[in-house]
Amino acid sequence: MRSVVSYVKRGGRMTVGQQRAWNELWPSLGRTVGELPEGPVDFDDWFGRRAPVMVEIGSGMGETTSQLAAAAPELNYVAVEVYDPGLGQLMLRAEKLGVENLRLMHGDAVVLLTSHVEPGTLSGVRLFFPDPWPKKRHHKRRIVQPEFVALVASRLAPGGTFHMATDWENYAEQMMEVCSAEPLLRNRHAGEPGGWAPRPEWRPITKFENRADVEGRISHDLIFERV
Ligand SMILES: C[S@@+](CC[C@H](N)C(=O)[O-])C[C@H]1O[C@@H](n2cnc3c(N)ncnc32)[C@H](O)[C@@H]1O
Numbered sequence: 001m002r003s004v005v006s007y008v009k010r011g012g013r014m015t016v017g018q019q020r021a022w023n024e025l026w027p028s029l030g031r032t033v034g035e036l037p038e039g040p041v042d043f044d045d046w047f048g049r050r051a052p053v054m055v056e057i058g059s060g061m062g063e064t065t066s067q068l069a070a071a072a073p074e075l076n077y078v079a080v081e082v083y084d085p086g087l088g089q090l091m092l093r094a095e096k097l098g099v100e101n102l103r104l105m106h107g108d109a110v111v112l113l114t115s116h117v118e119p120g121t122l123s124g125v126r127l128f129f130p131d132p133w134p135k136k137r138h139h140k141r142r143i144v145q146p147e148f149v150a151l152v153a154s155r156l157a158p159g160g161t162f163h164m165a166t167d168w169e170n171y172a173e174q175m176m177e178v179c180s181a182e183p184l185l186r187n188r189h190a191g192e193p194g195g196w197a198p199r200p201e202w203r204p205i206t207k208f209e210n211r212a213d214v215e216g217r218i219s220h221d222l223i224f225e226r227v
Contacts (some may be wrong), residue, residue, distance in 0.1 A: 018088025032109025062090025
């Protein structure tokens with residue numbers, strides 16, 4: 001276990017539906033990071049086909065993830081999340097939408113990327129509304145730190161993208177600063193005001209973004225590319 005992690009282990013009760021998803025769907029759709037055999041996961045084998053791999057870190061309750069996987073059947077879409085009920089909910093949503101190109105990983109994304117993803121292989125990494133850890137003394141728990149960004153960059157294939165979104169202004173600034181300083185990344189939207197990416201229409205609005213909007217905070221998207 002790493003000493004500082006970006007998440008809290010939330011208890012959270014499972015609904016009947018989420019529990020059913022775990023019982024019936026998890027064996028074919030999911031794997032547990034801590035139980036993976038040593039070395040990189042063979043995604044082609046797991047998905048039963050060769051396709052670009054997209055990893056979404058912290059899929060939460062899966063609203064965005066299920067829709068984005070459904071909208072991109074050409075991708076092998078991997079969601080990694082520590083929160084069991086959220087993964088259950090994501091399986092239910094995927095089942096409802098008939099999504100076939102989605103697999104789930106239960107556990108810490110940092111461990112997954114470090115020990116089980118081959119360098120230079122991912123077509124993209126998405127990180128939408130990561131836990132903001134707003135108190136200054138908790139900032140060290142924010143997942144976007146130089147070491148994490150270097151890890152993500154190293155796992156991307158050349159031209160692969162790292163797409164982040166947050167509704168916390170000073171976290172957005174931290175993301176911009178850290179990613180801009182990473183030599184393996186370049187900002188795809190360096191020419192736009194502030195270097196922010198325009199909000200992509202294809203990214204569904206989540207409750208975090210809605211709440212931010214109601215509370216008068218602006219969400220920022222950042223899209224960096226592996227050089
Ligand atoms: C604020 S939620 C956002 C969820 C979702 N992306 C959305 O936009 O609705 C952040 C999620 O990231 C997960 N998380 C935080 N650190 C993680 C890590 N190291 N590995 C996997 N998931 C993580 C948390 O459990 C939480 O569900």
